[in-house]
Amino acid sequence: MENVKDKVIIITGASSGIGEETAKVLAEKGAKVVLSARREEKLESLASEIGENAAYLKSDVSSLEDMKDLVKLAKDKFGKVDVVFANAGIMPGGNMSELKVDDWMGMVDINIKGVLNTMAAVLPDFIQQKSGHIIVTSSIAGTKSVPGNAVYSGTKHFVRALIDSFRSESVMEDTNIRTTIIYPGAIKTELLNTIAPSETKSMVEEFYKNVGLEADAIANAVVYAISQPDNIDVSDIIVRPSKES
Ligand SMILES: NC(=O)c1ccc[n+]([C@@H]2O[C@H](COP(=O)([O-])OP(=O)(O)OC[C@H]3O[C@@H](n4cnc5c(N)ncnc54)[C@H](OP(=O)(O)O)[C@@H]3O)[C@@H](O)[C@H]2O)c1
Secondary structure (H helix, E strand, O other): OOOOOOOEEEEEOOOOHHHHHHHHHHHHOOOEEEEEEOOHHHHHHHHHHHOOOEEEEEOOOOOHHHHHHHHHHHHHHHOOOOEEEEOOOOOOOOOHHHOOHHHHHHHHHHHHHHHHHHHHHHHHHHHHHOOEEEEEEOOHHHOOOOOOOHHHHHHHHHHHHHHHHHHHHHHHHOOOEEEEEEEEOOEOOOHHHHOOOOHHHHHHHHHHHHHOEOOHHHHHHHHHHHHOOOOOOOOEEEEOOOOOO
């Protein structure tokens, strides 16, 4: 596919769900993928399935050093970085009144600081080479208020505001860095696994089971954004099940 083949693409959150599927689809289209997550055995198995066009590093997005090591791996193995898909995220859920402060801070560390660390690691190269593409996974929860998921919703609004502002800076600085924000609706992945058992969790699981999309719906959106000619910036893509409001 135009503009995908031979691109070097870093993917965080590649050990399951959206990241894993996106890595497979991009590799099928000739991209070289560099996979990041904490579960090394999952990365190893995905990389061996993809073959020589994959590399992986056990890495935690909440660590800037890990993200720098990831970029170094991409450059050592494939010579450059063209695209980063900052996708890792967690969604433990729960009302604010439950005071699950550790969960709140975990979402800040992964969903917010994880994206910042990923950008900090890759931006020096993108600025120097005067090209690059940053794709982030927000959520429908980043477009509206979501009771029962306030902190998660806040982290996904942050991602949107961050990338919108960064896009304007890039235009002003003439760095040619493209940016895409993906807003998925219900996608059948492991995301719900970290929600503590409750009546709400059961309802959400039932909804996902009945109407949730497969992860390839998002992988295809990422491919669409990357495959556009360099002068086209696909800024925002919302993908939701037709039965999700
Ligand atoms: N599924 C949905 O309905 C939906 C909807 C809207 C937005 N999203 C967003 O989509 C993104 C991907 O989630 P998913 O649905 O594919 O769920 P998933 O299957 O649970 O995938 C989450 C990924 O993030 C990784 N991750 C979590 N914490 C990490 C950390 N500290 N460092 C590095 N990697 C970490 C996980 O790998 P390890 O555990 O191996 O580290 C895993 O690969 C998330 O940002 C999520 O918020 C999902």
